[in-house]
Amino acid sequence: MARADKQAAVAEIAESFSDSAGAVLTEYRGLTVKELQDLRRSLGANANYAVVKNTLAKLAAKEAGIEGFDELLTGPTAIAFIKGDVVEAAKGLRDFAKANPTLVIKGGVLDGALLDAKEIAKLADLESREVLLGKLAGAMLASLSQAVYLLNAPLAQAARLAGALEAKAQEDPSILAGGAGTPAAAEEAPAADEAAAEEAPRPRGCCRRGRRADRRLRPG
Structure with missing residues (x-):
């Protein structure tokens, strides 16, 4: 690869790292061209799945400010640069790996922090943003x-x-x-x-009895 082409490829990968919410490294050894196409379709708008050369990916990771990435870059490598929901992308990769064991999830990076394969699996078990x-x-x-x-x-x-x-x-x-x-x-x-x-009116008898009583009470 010419020096100019190499620099352009490194710059493109570094830009993908910088523009992505996260990235998941996989080893695609044994996958057919059709299976790779199916994987890209299953990820949809959540991630851009790209086959990369390890040497170029190492340079690009350093250029993007990502450290400790070199040990993950072994064997045939393809990186899922996550543009959409990180959890949905992790779920898509996990489900595809279950159906196609030749796809191996090695680890990744999220917000600048390195993740191993187990942490990617935990990420896939989380509820999606929509949920x-x-x-x-x-x-x-x-x-x-x-x-x-x-x-x-x-x-x-x-x-x-x-x-x-x-x-x-x-x-x-x-x-x-x-x-x-x-x-x-x-x-x-x-x-x-x-x-x-x-x-x-008063009854007639009441007044007479009253006068008689008065006479009896008068002296002499």
């Missing part, structure tokens, strides 16, 4: 529903009280005047009874 967002949205909706219920509960109680007052007022309009009406008439009833008693 997490769905759970977050569900939790937010549940909290919002509770908040709306708490805000509306006093209003509903006030509406029920107002309805009960309206029904009672239709039965007894005096309630709207501060409770006058029937209770006031009940309080005035004793005074009316006393006045009626004073005005009522």
